[in-house]
Amino acid sequence: MxxxxxxxxxxxxxxxxxxxxxxxxxxxxxxxxxxxxxxxxxxxxxxxxxxxxxxxxxxxxxxxxxxxxxxxxxxxxxxxxxxxxxxxxxxxxxxxxxxxxxxxxxxxxxxxxxxxxxxxxxxxxGLPHDLRGDRLRVSLDFLVGGRAVGFVPRRRPAGLRFEATDLDWASGTGPLVRGTGEALMLGLTGRHAALGDLSGDGVAELRTRVS
Missing domain, CATH: 1.20.120 (Four Helix Bundle (Hemerythrin (Met), subunit A))
Known part of the structure; x- marks a missing residue:
């Protein structure tokens, strides 16, 4: 892009x-x-x-x-x-x-x-997010791409697989973290409020890294 x-x-x-x-x-x-x-x-x-x-x-x-x-x-x-x-x-x-x-x-x-x-x-x-899918994909790629200095510590997404349930987007290999693109974006950036919206055997590890 x-x-x-x-x-x-x-x-x-x-x-x-x-x-x-x-x-x-x-x-x-x-x-x-x-x-x-x-x-x-x-x-x-x-x-x-x-x-x-x-x-x-x-x-x-x-x-x-x-x-x-x-x-x-x-x-x-x-x-x-x-x-x-x-x-x-x-x-x-x-x-x-x-x-x-x-x-x-x-x-x-x-x-x-x-x-x-x-x-x-x-x-x-309690307001709807109204995020645009193409923009959300840009941000998800950015957050797992290693250049998100100040947004995501490098080790946070390492060794995990992230899959969006509402977008054609996935990244990584390892234990699964699955959820909406919005919840994945917030979870990657350390927002505890979004972690409960995620599922998969990698969520516990992500929660530890966020904490």
């Missing part, structure tokens, strides 16, 4: 996320997400900051965080989340077609970030 195709998918996911953000109530925005200690709105703040934050402020925050990328990322997300939800949605639309390509993980990583964090938001709110 070409970078142009991926960029089109990313732009559409950002616009869809903007629509979702505008539809949420203050109580929903304050709900705890699947992503560590972040609220739904802080997850949105992270996704906005990933594409809209100016390089200067982001670098300064990294320095102040002792060059700990995860700590700086959390601070940047929290800072961005102080903005009104409508403003965050507007920033997502304004930067929907931003061509920035992250190092190492590339556009496939960027698309995966949007899809995974989209579920970090939707699952706790």
């Amino acid at each position: 070409s970078d142009m195709d991926l960029m089109g998918m990313i732009a559409d996911e950002r616009r869809r996320l903007a629509d979702l953000v505008e539809s949420l109530t203050p109580a929903q925005l304050a709900t705890r997400s699947l992503c560590d200690a972040w609220t739904v709105k802080e997850v949105v703040g992270h996704l906005v900051a990933a594409v809209a934050a100016a390089n200067g402020p982001a670098l300064l925050l990294l320095v102040r965080s002792g060059f700990n990328i995860h700590r700086a990322n959390a601070r940047l997300a929290a800072r961005m989340a102080h903005r009104p939800a409508g403003e965050l949605a507007g920033m997502l639309r304004a930067h929907a077609e931003n061509p920035f390509r992250p190092p190492i993980v590339g556009h496939a990583g960027q698309l995966t970030d949007l899809q995974v964090h989209g579920q970090d938001i939707r699952r706790p709110l």
Whole structure:
């Protein structure tokens, strides 16, 4: 798949996320997400900051965080989340077609970030995922392909076979982990909430690796 195709998918996911953000109530925005200690709105703040934050402020925050990328990322997300939800949605639309390509993980990583964090938001709110099959396959290939730095430790998918029940997708050899593409994506990225949706003799091992 070409970078142009991926960029089109990313732009559409950002616009869809903007629509979702505008539809949420203050109580929903304050709900705890699947992503560590972040609220739904802080997850949105992270996704906005990933594409809209100016390089200067982001670098300064990294320095102040002792060059700990995860700590700086959390601070940047929290800072961005102080903005009104409508403003965050507007920033997502304004930067929907931003061509920035992250190092190492590339556009496939960027698309995966949007899809995974989209579920970090939707699952706790009981909202349907509405993930697109072609985009989900891109993310699944990325997560088991060895380039998902920061998404999946290399040993997590090693020696396991993953099979999607709703997509024409499978990967790996070994004990089986089976489920919907959405549940596989979330399980691979360490979301405990999705592990109960998986079946097969490899799930126990995956659960151990996630823990």
